[in-house]
Every structure is written in structure tokens, then in C-alpha cells.
Amino acid sequence: MKLLPDSLLELVRRTSVEIPDDVHRAIVDSLEREKKGTIAESAMKIIDQNIALAKNKSQPICQDTGSIIFYIDCPVGFDQPGFEETARQAVKFATGKGFLRQNSVDSITGKNDGTNLGPGSPALHFHQHRSPEVMVRLVLKGGGCENVGAQYSLPNEKLKASRDLDGCRKVILDAVLQAQGKGCGPGVLGICIGGDRAAGYELSKQQFLRKLDDHNANPELEKLERDIVATSNKLGIGPMGFGGRTTLLGAKIGVLNRLPASYFVSISYMCWAYRRQGVALGPDGEIQKWLY
Amino acid sequence: MTTLTTPVSEAATRALKVGDEVTITGTLFTGRDAVHKFLHDGGRLPPGVNLKGGILYHCGPVVIKDGQGNWKCVAAGPTTSIREEPYQAQVIRDLGLRGVIGKGGMGDRTMAACKEYGCAYLHAVGGAAQVLAECIKSVPNVYMMEEFGAPEAIWQFEVAGFPAIVTIDANGNSLHKEIFAASQAELAKYI
Known part of the structure; x- marks a missing residue:
């Protein structure tokens, strides 16, 4: 060796200096989707220029x-x-x-x-x-995106989230709402349903090893992943929280068994600088x- | 596009509106978590760090020494500003800031201080460390490096054409509050 x-x-x-191809493609798509002449489009243009500059100069x-x-x-x-x-x-x-x-x-x-x-x-x-x-x-x-990660324990009365996939959906969308602007969006969510507090966060981070265009082997989770992205992109949060059409570039969900007493949903947020x-x-x- | 040149006058700051795109030319000083806590605890800025009418940048850059022994900034995007919310209003007042650059927005106390003292929150694109480092033409000085370490030190940047967007103005408006309220209402339709 x-x-x-x-x-x-x-x-x-x-x-540190290059963004992977699957993420770059998603960023270029979202730049094209933003309304022309908006500050969201300006932000996405700067992001796109930044990706090219970092690679060419071999700097972070x-x-x-x-x-x-x-x-x-x-x-x-x-x-x-x-x-x-x-x-x-x-x-x-x-x-x-x-x-x-x-x-x-x-x-x-x-x-x-x-x-x-x-x-x-x-x-x-x-x-x-x-x-x-x-x-x-x-x-x-x-650290900016790490700070907006969140762990929910179901049931969550305030969010009317029960111990089922609909409850998971509600808390995940709440995390998207709360993260706005602070995590350098458009971002990607890594999510774990179940596990203990440590294992949940750990598996949520491992979701970032998946490619953005892959498919979840579990059809129910595949559906939820797509729904989270589509719904988030209707909220008008947009790049950097400036308003706009792309709030999330992706969402990936993993699952661990849980104890009967526990039902954690652990959410890690990855910034566009993925x-x-x-x-x-x-x-x-x-x-x-x-x-x- | 509005150009801001440091030192910035109160009139120039008060003329800015939420959503305006600006470019900044002149001197920026960085200050983030350690600096804000230090000032809040009664610390005094070293001579040379003059922020009267100035712009403070929430940033922990990557800076290296070039072959001639000069500082060279190789990456310098904004850090998340909300962590400075407990301190920012006091710092705006005490230092006489006209601008704070960061990302992610700030809260009600900072918004009120911007209105009272004539300061604007200027949002740089988070993560855009290379585009923003290109605007840094020189790094004449660094202060408090020993105490705080490189990311938390006070770096002096001479900048030209540094791009940002006004998201909290000096007239009591915040884009962050508007977008949060609108997105929360929108989310209620889908759950």
C-alpha cells in the first residue's frame, strides 16, 4: 500500500474542489428551472460559476x-x-x-x-x-447544513405526526421549513426512520453516499422520497431561502428497526456544496x- | 445593481430595499462567533480594526501565505448568521456598522437594530467561496489570530465588486420573515 x-x-x-456529476446535473437543472431575472436565478448562477471556478483553480x-x-x-x-x-x-x-x-x-x-x-x-x-x-x-x-439537521420523536402532537409514514412525512417537511435559508439550499436530505438516536443520525448521513438519481429498493420509500422533493419544491423557499422553485435537490431515506418505545425520524441536511x-x-x- | 463603497453613509444604507442586488467595494473585516462573544463580553477591538460606517463579514475564510509571504485568500463564503443574533444588535450599535454580510438571515432584534441605527443585512450566496474569494483583491492584515485561530480571526479584506442581496433593510423589512410566513402557509395546504 x-x-x-x-x-x-x-x-x-x-x-473538496469538485462536485460529483450527479449533483452537478441536478444543480444545472434547477438553474434552468428558476424564473429568469429573479434573485433565486442570480444565486443559482453564482453557485454554477463557483463550481466551475473551484474545479479550475483546484481550491475548495x-x-x-x-x-x-x-x-x-x-x-x-x-x-x-x-x-x-x-x-x-x-x-x-x-x-x-x-x-x-x-x-x-x-x-x-x-x-x-x-x-x-x-x-x-x-x-x-x-x-x-x-x-x-x-x-x-x-x-x-x-457546519451550516449540519446545524439544521433535526431528530423528531413520534408521535409529535404539535405537528400532528403519528407513528406511521404520514407522520414521518409531516416531520420531514417541518425540517425543510425550519432549515430554510440557513442550510445553503437547494439541499439534499438524508433521512433515517427508526434506530436509536445515534444510529438514526448515522444512517441518515450514510444516505449521502447514494447517487441523487438512484432508486430506493423499497417502493413505499421511493414514493415518499419523490413526494418530499416535489412538495418541498412547491413551498417557494428556493435557493438560499430567497424564494424560488428549487428548495430540495433530493431526499434519500433509510430504515432501521426500532424499540417498541422509540420512533425516531433523523434528518441530516446536505447543502448544495455536496x-x-x-x-x-x-x-x-x-x-x-x-x-x- | 447598486454599488456600495466603504465607508458607507447612513443615507446610502437607508436607500437600500429588500431584494436589491448590490456590489461592495472597499474594506471588509471578518467577524464570526468568537469575535461576537468577545465584544459582548466587553472585549475591545485592536487598533486598526475600524468599523465605523463599515461592513462586517460573517466569514471564516481559508487563507494561506503565498511565495512572497503575503496572505492569499483561497476560499471565503459567508457563515450562518443566526448564531450571532444574541450579540448583533449591540455590535451594530457599538461599532456603528452600516452593513453586515452573512447568510441565512437574522432575527427580530437585529432587524430592529438595522432600523434604529441605519444598517442593512447583506446576504451573500452561501458556499460560493470561490466566486467571493475572486472579489478579494488583497488581505492587508489579520487580527486576533493567536486568540481565535484562523477561521475565527478578524481578517481585513480589500474587495471589489463583491456581490450580495439585501434581505434585511434599514426600514424594518425582512425577506426571511416574508418567505417563512409564505412557505409555512403553503405547507399547510399539503399536510
């Missing part, structure tokens, strides 16, 4: 380069501590190069040592599988294929 350091640095760089799409979250699929017996150390060095190096902002703060002292390394940063999630393949996915998720990439690695740690 002698090429792993270079591969991980390139993964971090590309994730957004200055908030976010939480650094790695998802690693690896064979049984894979050297996890070795990978983690290499990933930490790649993050530190990428920060020195300006691909990542000095973004990790000691919660008690307020100190920022400028390395992006510390408890919880970067976050690594390993998943073993019975195949020799090593696949590394990376999500960079900014930074997600992935690589399949060869035996020396070289990049064999980009996954998005």
Missing part, C-alpha cells in the same frame, strides 16, 4: 470544508490502524495545502491547532466484506477507479 498516502491526498483534494468549493468522514469497505484482515494513520497524515497535509480549512477546534479550550486532527477528526467508519476490494468514500459536510467522492484502490493503494 505504498501509494496510499498519495491516493488519499488526491481523494481529499478532489472531494466552500470555505467550510466540513466534518471529514471516511467510509471504508475492506477485506477481512485489512490493516485498519495503518490506514487510519495514513488518512490522518493525508488530512494534515491537505490542510497545509489549503484543500481543507483549519477546521477542528478543541471543544473545551477553544484552541485550533491547525491540523484538523483531534478526537473525532477525521471520522473513519470501517466495514469488512468478503471480497479483496478496498473502497474508500469520503464526505465533507459543512462534497462526496470515492475510490477503488489497487494492491499498492493506487487509485483504480473513481466511484462517483
Whole structure:
């Protein structure tokens, strides 16, 4: 795995400076949908220009380069501590190069040592599988959109949301209403129905590994995903909350079993600056294929 | 399109209306969470940070040193402003701000301070770090870097043609309030 350091640095760089094709297509579509001459259209034009500039200059799409979250699929017996150390060095190096902002703060002292390394940063999630393949996915998720995430416990009397899919729909749409303007829309929702509080948020974030144009294997959830996007886009919240036709670019829903006493709906919001990439690695740690 | 040049006069600020697109030329200082809390707790700005008639930018940029040892801003979009709502009205009053740039809008207390003291909230496009960094022509100074770290420090930016949209004006109007009320009413039809 002698090429792993270079591969991980390139993964971090590309994730920070380029938006994946599926997201870019959705942004271009929404620019075309906005009414000409509105401030919503102006905002979408600036967003589109920004995507091109970031790629051409190899500089971060957004200055908030976010939480650094790695998802690693690896064979049984894979050297996890070795990978983690290499990933930490790649993050530190990428920060020195300006691909990542000095973004990790000691919660008690307020100190920022400028390395992006510390408890919880970067976050690594390993998943073993019975195949020799090593696949590394990376999500960079900014703080503005993280702050508008929400977790609802059903039933919710105020929103008249019961413990069923209609209740889930009501709280999800409430989250869209509350997030307006603050999460850098048009955004994408990652949602988990069920689980405990930690697992729910965790699976809601994993939804961001899905491509925007994929389909949910569960037809009921596929229908709900489409309904959430269509209904949100009728609300007139629009890009940046300026008013307009595109409030959401997508919604993805996962499910976990729950305890009889609990019914959580966990919602993570991803801004339009949706930074997600992935690589399949060869035996020396070289990049064999980009996954998005 | 209106051009604002710093320092901004009260008359120029009061002439702005919600929905106006503006471009800003002159000096911006960044200030976000740590700076607002510091000022609220009685902290004094260092000499050199003059915001009388000025514009404060809610921003934590990515800034690196170039080959000659000069600061170079490589990414500089706005951060979410609502976190400064507990402090912003006081900061507008004490510093004599004519403009606050951020994203996501602010609340009633800031709106009231904008009206009383003659300040406008200027919404930059969130996430547009490259388009906005292109408008930063130089970075002459940084203040309080040691205390607050790079994203939270007070950066001085000389800008030209920096684009923003007026979403809270000095006449008591807020686009954020209007859109929230309208979207809430619309949502009621679909649930």
C-alpha cells in the first residue's frame, strides 16, 4: 500500500474542489428551472460559476470544508490502524495545502491547532466484506447544513405526526421549513426512520453516499422520497431561502428497526456544496477507479 | 445593481430595499462567533480594526501565505448568521456598522437594530467561496489570530465588486420573515 498516502491526498483534494456529476446535473437543472431575472436565478448562477471556478483553480468549493468522514469497505484482515494513520497524515497535509480549512477546534479550550486532527477528526467508519476490494468514500459536510439537521420523536402532537409514514412525512417537511435559508439550499436530505438516536443520525448521513438519481429498493420509500422533493419544491423557499422553485435537490431515506418505545425520524441536511467522492484502490493503494 | 463603497453613509444604507442586488467595494473585516462573544463580553477591538460606517463579514475564510509571504485568500463564503443574533444588535450599535454580510438571515432584534441605527443585512450566496474569494483583491492584515485561530480571526479584506442581496433593510423589512410566513402557509395546504 505504498501509494496510499498519495491516493488519499488526491481523494481529499478532489472531494473538496469538485462536485460529483450527479449533483452537478441536478444543480444545472434547477438553474434552468428558476424564473429568469429573479434573485433565486442570480444565486443559482453564482453557485454554477463557483463550481466551475473551484474545479479550475483546484481550491475548495466552500470555505467550510466540513466534518471529514471516511467510509471504508475492506477485506477481512485489512490493516485498519495503518490506514487510519495514513488518512490522518493525508488530512494534515491537505490542510497545509489549503484543500481543507483549519477546521477542528478543541471543544473545551477553544484552541485550533491547525491540523484538523483531534478526537473525532477525521471520522473513519470501517466495514469488512468478503471480497479483496478496498473502497474508500469520503464526505465533507459543512457546519451550516449540519446545524439544521433535526431528530423528531413520534408521535409529535404539535405537528400532528403519528407513528406511521404520514407522520414521518409531516416531520420531514417541518425540517425543510425550519432549515430554510440557513442550510445553503437547494439541499439534499438524508433521512433515517427508526434506530436509536445515534444510529438514526448515522444512517441518515450514510444516505449521502447514494447517487441523487438512484432508486430506493423499497417502493413505499421511493414514493415518499419523490413526494418530499416535489412538495418541498412547491413551498417557494428556493435557493438560499430567497424564494424560488428549487428548495430540495433530493431526499434519500433509510430504515432501521426500532424499540417498541422509540420512533425516531433523523434528518441530516446536505447543502448544495455536496462534497462526496470515492475510490477503488489497487494492491499498492493506487487509485483504480473513481466511484462517483 | 447598486454599488456600495466603504465607508458607507447612513443615507446610502437607508436607500437600500429588500431584494436589491448590490456590489461592495472597499474594506471588509471578518467577524464570526468568537469575535461576537468577545465584544459582548466587553472585549475591545485592536487598533486598526475600524468599523465605523463599515461592513462586517460573517466569514471564516481559508487563507494561506503565498511565495512572497503575503496572505492569499483561497476560499471565503459567508457563515450562518443566526448564531450571532444574541450579540448583533449591540455590535451594530457599538461599532456603528452600516452593513453586515452573512447568510441565512437574522432575527427580530437585529432587524430592529438595522432600523434604529441605519444598517442593512447583506446576504451573500452561501458556499460560493470561490466566486467571493475572486472579489478579494488583497488581505492587508489579520487580527486576533493567536486568540481565535484562523477561521475565527478578524481578517481585513480589500474587495471589489463583491456581490450580495439585501434581505434585511434599514426600514424594518425582512425577506426571511416574508418567505417563512409564505412557505409555512403553503405547507399547510399539503399536510
